[in-house]
Amino acid sequence: xxxxxxxVMPKPEILDPxxxxxxxxxxxxxxxxFSGVRQGKRFELEVDGEVTSEVLDAARQAAETxxxxxxxxxxxxxxxxxxxxxxxxx
Amino acid sequence: xxxxxxxVMPKPEILDPxxxxxxxxxxxxxxxxFSGVRQGKRFELEVDGEVTSEVLDAARQAAETxxxxxxxxxxxxxxxxxxxxxxxxx
Numbered sequence: 001x002x003x004x005x006x007x008v009m010p011k012p013e014i015l016d017p018x019x020x021x022x023x024x025x026x027x028x029x030x031x032x033x034f035s036g037v038r039q040g041k042r043f044e045l046e047v048d049g050e051v052t053s054e055v056l057d058a059a060r061q062a063a064e065t066x067x068x069x070x071x072x073x074x075x076x077x078x079x080x081x082x083x084x085x086x087x088x089x090x
Numbered sequence: 091x092x093x094x095x096x097x098v099m100p101k102p103e104i105l106d107p108x109x110x111x112x113x114x115x116x117x118x119x120x121x122x123x124f125s126g127v128r129q130g131k132r133f134e135l136e137v138d139g140e141v142t143s144e145v146l147d148a149a150r151q152a153a154e155t156x157x158x159x160x161x162x163x164x165x166x167x168x169x170x171x172x173x174x175x176x177x178x179x180x
Contacts, residue, residue: 004124007097007132022133022156031152033145034094036136042097043112046126055123062121066112076174084166 002051003084004059007077008068009040043067044081051080092141093174094149097167098158099130133157134171141170 010016016038023037045062047055056078063075100106108129116124135152137145146168153165 033148034135035138038134040132042130042132044128045124048125058121058123
């Protein structure tokens with residue numbers, strides 16, 4: 001079974017209150033290395049067969065129309081992730 | 091300036107109502123290729139200097155403690171993304 005990963009981030013010029021909350025909380029927990037945080041979304045789309053270029057094209061279209069709001073978000077990645085095992089930390 | 095990407099997904103056994111909503115909407119928009127959708131989170135952590143192994147270790151710790159809820163979510167990726175340009179669709 002194939003899997004396509006779609007990743008969406010808020011555009012740089014858009015305020016990101018969730019990211020702001022995280023960047024405020026990090027130093028209170030002892031993480032002082034990070035100067036900024038942006039929070040976006042990651043979708044895993046499952047495909048019954050293989051991830052062909054048609055499937056990737058459909059995923060790209062879905063990413064631009066349904067999975068992201070193009071006014072405030074950028075699609076930063078649409079990729080075949082059939083080989084990636086969920087739960088593995090790279 | 092460096093950047094670390096942290097990706098978090100709901101555990102497979104956890105219900106994901108956002109993913110369910112997306113998988114229900116896809117065929118109504120003509121996307122019939124996808125049999126399942128899971129929705130998770132993607133964080134971009136900015137670092138003033140380079141992304142050293144210490145920074146990656148701190149990001150991994152932050153991912154497990156602040157950025158994810160280990161009861162219901164898995165950290166699926168913690169990686170140096172300094173080279174990735176935001177907005178590029180792979």
